[in-house]
Amino acid sequence: KQEVTQIPAALSVPEGENLVLNCSFTDSAIYNLQWFRQDPGKGLTSLLLIQSSQREQTSGRLNASLDKSSGRSTLYIAASQPGDSATYLCAVSGNAGNMLTFGGGTRLMVKP
Amino acid sequence: KAGVTQTPRYLIKTRGQQVTLSCSPISGHRSVSWYQQTPGQGLQFLFEYFSETQRNKGNFPGRFSGRQFSNSRSEMNVSTLELGDSALYLCASSLNSDWGGRSTEAFFGQGTRLTVV
Numbered sequence: 001k002q003e004v005t006q007i008p009a010a011l012s013v014p015e016g017e018n019l020v021l022n023c024s025f026t027d028s029a030i031y032n033l034q035w036f037r038q039d040p041g042k043g044l045t046s047l048l049l050i051q052s053s054q055r056e057q058t059s060g061r062l063n064a065s066l067d068k069s070s071g072r073s074t075l076y077i078a079a080s081q082p083g084d085s086a087t088y089l090c091a092v093s094g095n096a097g098n099m100l101t102f103g104g105g106t107r108l109m110v111k112p
Numbered sequence: 113k114a115g116v117t118q119t120p121r122y123l124i125k126t127r128g129q130q131v132t133l134s135c136s137p138i139s140g141h142r143s144v145s146w147y148q149q150t151p152g153q154g155l156q157f158l159f160e161y162f163s164e165t166q167r168n169k170g171n172f173p174g175r176f177s178g179r180q181f182s183n184s185r186s187e188m189n190v191s192t193l194e195l196g197d198s199a200l201y202l203c204a205s206s207l208n209s210d211w212g213g214r215s216t217e218a219f220f221g222q223g224t225r226l227t228v229v
Contacts, residue, residue, distance in 0.1 A: 034217065034218060036220070041200075041225070042222055042223070043116075043118075043202055043220040043221050043222040043223045044202065044204075044220040045220070046217055046218065046219060046220075049217045089155070091155075091218075096167075096168060097143070097160050097162065097167045097168045097208075098143050098145050098160055098167075098168075098204070098206045098208070098216070098218060099145065099157050099160055099168045099170070100145070100147075100155075100157060100204075100218060101157070102147075102154060102155040102156075103154075104154050105154070
């Protein structure tokens with residue numbers, strides 16, 4: 001059974017700092033990994049999708065890497081802003097359909 | 113292009129009642145998945161529908177059921193509600209070309225907040 005862990009559970013940083021969020025998964029037989037952002041009481045916003053054959057993906061100030069063999073992914077946020085404050089979730093999919101297994105999330109607060 | 117639409121946004125139900133939640137996927141998307149989010153258990157997969165057929169199912173009791181219509185819209189039903197069913201229910205749509213198609217990017221709706229009293 002796939003298990004996904006995110007460390008740290010919560011993070012508070014001053015504005016402008018670069019930061020790294022971690023995601024690990026127990027079964028390396030994944031098809032892709034997706035990073036999401038969730039604001040309180042809202043749905044999930046897709047940030048980046050990395051296929052299992054890829055090593056990284058970039059979108060603006062965000063960069064996600066994937067090391068499938070070691071079961072790890074990192075989300076790098078450059079020059080953090082207060083608007084980045086949210087919960088960040090990673091999720092992996094296997095080879096059968098679109099079932100996603102989620103980590104518990106990292107709650108990020110960026111202080112002005 | 114419209115996103116994933118879930119209705120209603122909020123619901124309050126009494127224990128023992130049943131409830132139906134609706135999800136309209138992004139136009140052209142054929143896969144719809146449902147998730148339950150609670151503070152204690154996080155996000156858990158309920159089931160996935162593709163071309164009106166259930167393709168995957170999570171580990172939830174039979175009180176939780178769903179269906180998908182020919183226009184890809186999906187409904188989720190929970191019967192005999194329990195206090196523990198209080199949660200945010202999220203729907204995700206994905207583009208797949210065929211039944212055997214592998215996972216593609218998931219797009220989520222804003223969710224339905226269900227409160228059971």
